[in-house]
Amino acid sequence: MHLKFTINKDYLIAHTLASTHDKRFSSQKYKKDIGSFQNRAWGISKELYNYIPGRIDDTVFISSGGVIPYRKAIDKLPSYFARLAKTKEFRKIYLQTEQYRAWCEKQWEKSSKRTLRIVEELTQFRFEDDFTIFLTHPSQRNGMSFGHHQIAWGHHEDWRCYTIVYLWHEILHSYLKGSELNHALIELIADHELRYRLTGVRYPPFIGHDHLM
Numbered sequence: 478m479h480l481k482f483t484i485n486k487d488y489l490i491a492h493t494l495a496s497t498h499d500k501r502f503s504s505q506k507y508k509k510d511i512g513s514f515q516n517r518a519w520g521i522s523k524e525l526y527n528y529i530p531g532r533i534d535d536t537v538f539i540s541s542g543g544v545i546p547y548r549k550a551i552d553k554l555p556s557y558f559a560r561l562a563k564t565k566e567f568r569k570i571y572l573q574t575e576q577y578r579a580w581c582e583k584q585w586e587k588s589s590k591r592t593l594r595i596v597e598e599l600t601q602f603r604f605e606d607d608f609t610i611f612l613t614h615p616s617q618r619n620g621m622s623f624g625h626h627q628i629a630w631g632h633h634e635d636w637r638c639y640t641i642v643y644l645w646h647e648i649l650h651s652y653l654k655g656s657e658l659n660h661a662l663i664e665l666i667a668d669h670e671l672r673y674r675l676t677g678v679r680y681p682p683f684i685g686h687d688h689l690m
Contacts, residue, residue, distance in 0.1 A: 478593065479607045480644070482582040484574055487558050489613055492631070493570055494518050495531030496617040504633035507573055507616040514566040525550060525557045570614060577615040577631070581640055588641050588675070595674055596645055599666050602652055610644070622650040638675040642667055 494515055495501075502508060519526050528550040561567055593604060606626050613619045613631030620643055621629050628647045634640060646667040653659040669680045 478589075478604045480582075480585055480589075481607065481609045482578050482585070482612060483609060484571070484578055484612050486562050486571070487555075488611055488629070489571065489574060490518075490558050490561055490567065491529050491531065492613040492619060492629075493617065494526060494529050496619075501618055502616055503618045503631075503635070504616040506633070507570075507614065510566070510569050510573070511614065511616060514561075514564070514570050517564055517566045518561055521560060522557060525553055528554060573616075574612055574614050574631075578612040581610070581612060581630070581644075584640055585644065588638070592641060592645060592671065592675070595671055596649075596666065599670060600649075600652070604648070604652075606651070608648060608651075620647060622647045624651070626651060636676070636678075638672065641675065642672045645671055 493511060496511075497515060502511075562571075596602075597604060608626045608628055611627065611629045613629060615631055615633055617631055619629050619631035623629065628644070630640070630644060630647065632639065632643065646663055649663045649667060653663055664684075668684055672678055673680060
């Protein structure tokens with residue numbers, strides 16, 4: 478199994494601009510830089526900013542009062558993103574994310590053989606598929622499986638091997654799908670047993686979604 482770590486600029490822009498609430502931050506380290514980019518994007522076009530996926534509010538669908546009609550807004554987003562990508566504020570965000578991408582790749586290369594053996598032992602699955610990991614800024618929370626062997630990831634390293642454990646969590650969503658029972662199994666395999674074998678942190682107490690415990 479091979480993981481390709483990459484950055485899609487449009488997705489990075491969208492995720493960075495959509496993650497404005499404090500709960501969407503995994504770290505305060507680069508919050509000032511992120512805020513500067515968000516303010517620049519708002520200054521260029523607050524109307525288009527509001528149409529970014531993850532920020533769309535019912536009020537922006539009202540075409541009166543100067544709000545851009547939905548279809549026109551969507552058509553203008555590519556040029557808006559292209560303009561944002563050239564700003565000095567975004568270049569700083571991209572550099573920080575690129576440094577994070579390289580770090581994640583290195584961590585995975587160091588641990589992949591060992592963790593593959595562990596997870597195959599725990600699941601009795603064979604993991605032979607390749608995955609693409611789309612990195613977003615490490616100071617903002619992100620972690621989801623898009624399906625089709627594509628994963629979005631970005632998070633502060635809260636504890637040793639955090640990224641490795643939760644990459645496996647998202648990988649397992651491609652093999653254990655759908656139900657809350659499967660999600661609970663994923664948490665048990667990755668968030669608890671894999672973490673224990675890598676770091677020695679015992680469980681319980683359990684971590685993860687309260688409704689799955």
